[in-house]
Amino acid sequence: MRVRAVRSTLSRRVAAPLSVLLVLLGGCAADAEPAAAPAAPGTPVTLTNCGTPVTVTTTPKRAVTLNQPATEIMLALGLADRMVGTAYLDDTVLPAYAAGYASVPVLSKEYPSKEKLLEAEPDFVYASFDSGFGDEGVGDRSDLAELGIGTYLSPAGCAKQHRPAKLTVEHVFAEIRDIAAIFGVPDRAEALIADQRARITAAAGRLDAAQDVSVLWWDAGADAPSVGACCGTPGMIMSAVGVDNVFGDLTGSWADTSWETAVDREPDVIVLVDASWDPAAAKQTFLTRHSTLKDLPAVKGKRFVVVPFSATSAGVRVVLGVETLAAGVAGLLGEADR
Structure with a gap:
C-alpha cells in the first residue's frame, strides 16, 4: 500500500493542496461560457447556455x-415558490430542502411527457442532463422557445462541443450564478457559493497536505468497469480533495476500462458509487469474491469509500462528494498509521 510512504512525502508536497484549490476555486476554465452578470429582480438577463442564446426579460414565476441537481439548486436558492413542477429524482431530496420540495408538484417519477409538462403552464424549464430536452424528455429547447417557455441546461450536461473540456467546481458555481441571475436573487447565490467554498476548503484540509494516494472511482459495470475519468464530476471531486485519479488519463467524464488495467494501476483506495439500482454493498461483495481482484491490496484491506450516486452529478451535492471522499481517505490514512 503506498499510503505507508505518504507521510515521508509530506515535506516536499505540503503546498500542493492549496495550489489545487486555488486552481479549482479561483476562476473558470478558459473554455467556459461566461456566467450571467448579477442583475436586480426584473432586469433582463442575457447569456449563452450550451451554445443557445437565452434572454429572460421577465423573471420566471412558473x-x-x-x-435532481437542477431541482436542488433551485431549492438551495430558496426558489420553491417559483416552481410549479419537478421530475426525475435519483435520491431523496436533501433534508435542508425537504420542506420546499414538498410544496412543489411532482409531475412524473422520470421525465414527464410534453403534454404533462404543458399542463403545468410553465414559463421556464431547467434540466441537468441533455436527455431532458431529448426524445425521452420534454422536447427540443427550440420548440419550447416557440411556445414562449425559457430553458436552461446545466453546462455539465451540454452536448460535447459546448461542454467544459474539464469540469471544475467553478463551473458549478457559474451555473448557480446563472440561475440566480435569471430568477433575480444574485445575493442568494453568493451566500451559497461562499458556504460551499468554505466547506470544500475545510474538507481538503482534513488531509493536512496533498497525499500520494491513488483512487479508482468505480461507477458501474462488472465485466468492463465504468470509472471516473479525467474531466467530469468524479475527476473534479478527486482533484478538489487532492488525491490522484488512477484513470485521470482517460478522456470524458466516465470511461470503460478493464479489471486487468485496474489491477496493474493498483489503486490505494476504491470509491464505490452507491445507487439503488447498483448498491455499493454489491460492488464490494463482487470485488472481494473475484478471483483476481480479491488480492488487490485495496480490496484485501477493505479500503473503500462509498459515495452516493446523487453526489456524482454537478450541483449542490458536489460539496458532499468532496467531504465524503476527504473524510474517507483521511480515515483510511489514520488506520494505516495505527
Missing part, C-alpha cells in the same frame, strides 16, 4: 425542473 418554473419546472428536470433532474
Whole structure:
C-alpha cells in the first residue's frame, strides 16, 4: 500500500493542496461560457447556455425542473415558490430542502411527457442532463422557445462541443450564478457559493497536505468497469480533495476500462458509487469474491469509500462528494498509521 510512504512525502508536497484549490476555486476554465452578470429582480438577463442564446426579460414565476441537481439548486436558492413542477429524482431530496420540495408538484417519477409538462403552464424549464430536452424528455429547447417557455441546461450536461473540456467546481458555481441571475436573487447565490467554498476548503484540509494516494472511482459495470475519468464530476471531486485519479488519463467524464488495467494501476483506495439500482454493498461483495481482484491490496484491506450516486452529478451535492471522499481517505490514512 503506498499510503505507508505518504507521510515521508509530506515535506516536499505540503503546498500542493492549496495550489489545487486555488486552481479549482479561483476562476473558470478558459473554455467556459461566461456566467450571467448579477442583475436586480426584473432586469433582463442575457447569456449563452450550451451554445443557445437565452434572454429572460421577465423573471420566471412558473418554473419546472428536470433532474435532481437542477431541482436542488433551485431549492438551495430558496426558489420553491417559483416552481410549479419537478421530475426525475435519483435520491431523496436533501433534508435542508425537504420542506420546499414538498410544496412543489411532482409531475412524473422520470421525465414527464410534453403534454404533462404543458399542463403545468410553465414559463421556464431547467434540466441537468441533455436527455431532458431529448426524445425521452420534454422536447427540443427550440420548440419550447416557440411556445414562449425559457430553458436552461446545466453546462455539465451540454452536448460535447459546448461542454467544459474539464469540469471544475467553478463551473458549478457559474451555473448557480446563472440561475440566480435569471430568477433575480444574485445575493442568494453568493451566500451559497461562499458556504460551499468554505466547506470544500475545510474538507481538503482534513488531509493536512496533498497525499500520494491513488483512487479508482468505480461507477458501474462488472465485466468492463465504468470509472471516473479525467474531466467530469468524479475527476473534479478527486482533484478538489487532492488525491490522484488512477484513470485521470482517460478522456470524458466516465470511461470503460478493464479489471486487468485496474489491477496493474493498483489503486490505494476504491470509491464505490452507491445507487439503488447498483448498491455499493454489491460492488464490494463482487470485488472481494473475484478471483483476481480479491488480492488487490485495496480490496484485501477493505479500503473503500462509498459515495452516493446523487453526489456524482454537478450541483449542490458536489460539496458532499468532496467531504465524503476527504473524510474517507483521511480515515483510511489514520488506520494505516495505527
